[in-house]
Amino acid sequence: LTQTTMQRNLRIRGNFVQTPELGDLGILRDHLLVTDDKGVIVIFEPASSQSELTSCFTLPRGQFIMPTFVDTHLHAPQFLYQGNGLHLPLMQWLDEYAFRAEERLDGDPQLARKVYAQLARRLIQFGTSTVLLFGTIKEETNLILADAMKTAGLRAFVGKLSMDMLSKPSYIEPSADASIRAAQSFAEKCMAMNSSSHPHEHLLEPVLTPRFVPTCSDELLSGLGGLAAQHNLKIQSHLAEALDQVDFVRKQRGAEDIDIFDQYGLLTPRTVQAHCTFLNAPSLTRLSNRGTAIAHCPLSNSYFSAEPFPLREALDAGVKVGLGTDIAGGYALDIMNAMRHAVSVSRIREGNHQVAEREQQEETKQSLAINWIEALYLATKGGAQALGLKTGAFTIGAPFDAQQIQLLDSEGNGVGALDFFDLEDGGLTMEMIEKWWCVGERGNRIGIYDEIITSR
Numbered sequence: 001l002t003q004t005t006m007q008r009n010l011r012i013r014g015n016f017v018q019t020p021e022l023g024d025l026g027i028l029r030d031h032l033l034v035t036d037d038k039g040v041i042v043i044f045e046p047a048s049s050q051s052e053l054t055s056c057f058t059l060p061r062g063q064f065i066m067p068t069f070v071d072t073h074l075h076a077p078q079f080l081y082q083g084n085g086l087h088l089p090l091m092q093w094l095d096e097y098a099f100r101a102e103e104r105l106d107g108d109p110q111l112a113r114k115v116y117a118q119l120a121r122r123l124i125q126f127g128t129s130t131v132l133l134f135g136t137i138k139e140e141t142n143l144i145l146a147d148a149m150k151t152a153g154l155r156a157f158v159g160k161l162s163m164d165m166l167s168k169p170s171y172i173e174p175s176a177d178a179s180i181r182a183a184q185s186f187a188e189k190c191m192a193m194n195s196s197s198h199p200h201e202h203l204l205e206p207v208l209t210p211r212f213v214p215t216c217s218d219e220l221l222s223g224l225g226g227l228a229a230q231h232n233l234k235i236q237s238h239l240a241e242a243l244d245q246v247d248f249v250r251k252q253r254g255a256e257d258i259d260i261f262d263q264y265g266l267l268t269p270r271t272v273q274a275h276c277t278f279l280n281a282p283s284l285t286r287l288s289n290r291g292t293a294i295a296h297c298p299l300s301n302s303y304f305s306a307e308p309f310p311l312r313e314a315l316d317a318g319v320k321v322g323l324g325t326d327i328a329g330g331y332a333l334d335i336m337n338a339m340r341h342a343v344s345v346s347r348i349r350e351g352n353h354q355v356a357e358r359e360q361q362e363e364t365k366q367s368l369a370i371n372w373i374e375a376l377y378l379a380t381k382g383g384a385q386a387l388g389l390k391t392g393a394f395t396i397g398a399p400f401d402a403q404q405i406q407l408l409d410s411e412g413n414g415v416g417a418l419d420f421f422d423l424e425d426g427g428l429t430m431e432m433i434e435k436w437w438c439v440g441e442r443g444n445r446i447g448i449y450d451e452i453i454t455s456r
């Protein structure tokens with residue numbers, strides 16, 4: 001899976017699965033998909049409508065092709081200590097684990113190269129082709145990160161971390177001014193790393209990344225807002241994440257972090273804010289009006305946030321929502337885990353709501369629970385929209401970012417943990433996809449991108 005061997009001039013015949021709209025599962029049986037010499041989809045139609053089918057690669061029975069996953073929130077340096085220290089509250093965990101791991105990579109380029117190359121390999125194994133990354137403070141380490149992602153052929157949005165306050169003296173930027181200049185310098189170097197001007201081959205994009213309000217001065221936030229407007233740059237940060245963080249900002253700034261971000265022009269249609277757990281209805285409406293997206297990180301919320309994220313309310317308010325792993329606030333890199341956690345957390349919310357309703361005799365509203373099909377949308381199309389991409393579903397003119405899933409082997413037996421299927425006519429059913437969504441694993445993924453061609 002490299003940029004230079006990206007899939008071009010493909011002709012694939014078989015079953016395709018996608019969620020082009022929230023709640024809408026498309027099972028497109030026996031379709032033909034054709035890409036041009038840039039890897040962009042030019043034909044996607046029922047095979048029966050095509051007269052010329054001889055030169056196709058035909059998917060074996062028991063397999064389908066679906067869009068790859070999008071991870072809208074991941075701290076690349078924290079991959080180093082994924083799965084450790086989760087007994088602490090957020091603000092303490094940041095001090096004792098997060099800053100330490102980041103500082104370590106900033107001081108050891110060889111280790112950074114190793115950690116980031118392994119992160120890229122793992123993302124590919126888990127079917128994630130597109131990722132919005134937090135990096136570290138130092139430019140050199142972020143260029144290593146960008147290079148590792150580019151070499152692996154991932155679509156990566158890379159954020160050089162900005163913070164000029166409230167960190168340890170050895171891991172902080174010296175002034176707001178220096179921080180703003182460093183953010184601009186990294187953005188220029190990262191953009192220059194794209195070797196082609198074609199959007200499908202334009203895999204790297206820099207992102208302005210004020211860590212969160214507690215570690216960023218007003219001067220820094222204001223400068224980054226100006227930079228974003230001037231150069232049309234993407235922005236990412238953490239918003240209303242955790243109880244201790246929200247309290248901290250009220251004490252430190254006498255304000256809500258959403259108002260501070262808004263004041264400095266950091267809530268734009270190019271912004272992705274992680275978590276947003278503690279936003280009320282008017283704040284969700286404000287994000288929707290600004291076109292700002294949310295990276296929903298359900299596993300991380302369960303550990304650090306004290307409350308679940310109001311996902312249904314955000315979707316109803318028209319906010320763009322994608323899923324994030326929040327490595328290492330969340331310990332799991334596989335977006336399939338994020339999808340499953342999003343559904344379980346939302347079901348508990350709905351259950352709690354029903355209990356409260358029984359006591360108060362309230363009117364029944366739309367369910368707060370989301371289902372697996374809605375979760376699949378968030379992990380693919382939802383995430384792509386949060387990042388302003390055309391990917392996430394197969395449409396004419398979109399880059400073909402795809403993964404190949406195998407449910408049955410050539411003898412018709414379930415692959416991996418998929419033991420028993422209720423097979424009616426031998427064709428692909430919604431129940432088979434649902435079962436894969438629940439208990440499928442890495443072994444069911446037999447290729448992404450160009451591996452689809454080479455596995456012929």
Ligand code: GUN
Pocket residue numbers: 075094098211212238241300326329
């Ligand atoms: N808020 C500020 N920095 C971080 C971080 O590294 N992880 C999480 N989960 N929240 C943050």
Ligand code: FE
Pocket residue numbers: 073075238274326329
């Ligand atoms: Fe985070």
